[in-house]
Amino acid sequence: SSQSNFDRWGDYFQMGVDPVDGCTFWFTGEYMAAANWNTRIASFRFDACGTPTFTMSGSPLTQNVCAASPSPSALTPVAITVGSVSGFTSPVNLGFGAGLPVGFGGSYTVTPVNPPGSSQANLTVTNAAAPGLNALTLRGSSGGTDRDLALNVTVATLVPAASTLSAPANNAIDVSSTPTFSWTASSQSTSYLIEIATDVGFGNIILSQSVSGTSFQPAAALPTNTQIYWRVTANNICGASTPSATFTFRTISAPGDCSVGSFTNVVYSDNMESGLSGWTHSASTGTDTWTQSTARSTSPTHSWFAVDPALASDQRLVSPTIAVPTTLTNLNLQFQHWRDIENVSGSATECWDGSILEASIDGGAFTQVSGAQIQVGAYTGALRTSANPLAGLQAWCGAVPFNKVIVDLSTFAGHNAQFRFRLGSDASVGREGWYIDDVKVQGCSTSDVIYADGFDPTL
Incomplete structure (x- = not known):
């Protein structure tokens, strides 16, 4: 049968070793028959378990050592434990397998060991050892049975040379x-x-x-x-x-960077700390919630903010007019934005509510800045619902902390430009909204001087 209405499956399972013989594994578990719960109990053991013998363990079995001279350098002593299985008491002789590598020496504090018992392997190494990994064998032998421990020692005989x-x-x-x-x-x-x-x-x-x-x-x-x-x-x-x-x-220069030998010239900048500064806002649908907020910002305390409401709305924030010069290269618009705007649940590329950027040149109509013009901070995806005034457009949505958007303005050179930030929502779920901060227009030139006059007469 199968369980479908409880989450307690697996509560009553256990496996343990029999405390009497130290070899038998006992297992108990529940299962679901056609009508009710049942329990099974089982046991098993490995064939070799129970035959009198000995075990060996040791620590530490991985070491690094500097052997920079002919004088022996001591390794960390290895603590050896010899255990007894099923009453085994015969002496166990300790040795080093087929022998120690060149440059190594060693002995045990106790050998043979009567199990259960212990000993300690004391080893040394000189600069005659091979640099790198050396594998040593710590062996216990009794009655024709050998137990080996692998001791891995990485040897350095000098400080490494400088790399190129x-x-x-x-x-x-x-x-x-x-x-x-x-x-x-x-x-x-x-x-x-x-x-x-x-x-x-x-x-x-x-x-x-x-x-x-x-x-x-x-x-x-x-x-x-x-x-x-x-x-x-x-x-x-x-x-x-x-x-x-x-x-x-x-x-390499990223979008918005000026190349080697050129300088960044800022044409317009507003960190939203000086009031309206020529910005205007309105709503063609619903309520205009644009306000200057201190809830979230990047520098230092203020940003523009609009709520993403649970009502159909189209809220608009418009920049002042900015004269974009022809004397600069790599012209771009940059801004920081934080958003919590309703996206389609489970989708990273679809929006229910969303925000977009528009531009107007020389007082003309506002048109959406296309995804191809956005060099950094691409739109999230399409607005899916027809109930949103911006339906069908590519937009930003989702919950995303402050991040930079960079827009190519190369086609704006020599024109007056305005930028409009629009937040559109449908008539259902609302979210915190959209924050805009640190808006600037800039470009690059071979000089970092925008204006200079030495007040000397022109000849």
């Missing part, structure tokens, strides 16, 4: 913000410390990571359009090498 960096190449430009760093292996190194900084003196280290191999790719992107410096230090148990030479490269 290979990629990204020194002085490279337009490097990905998630590059793969690589370097040559250093003899006897067990790990490498890679340090990534934005200054040659490594006073501002933005990432420091220990890795076992000779390559590394950061999980998070490095700053774009930034001069990056990096170096690698090889390590083993004997110590750290001299850091490698320092390499440098420049990361």
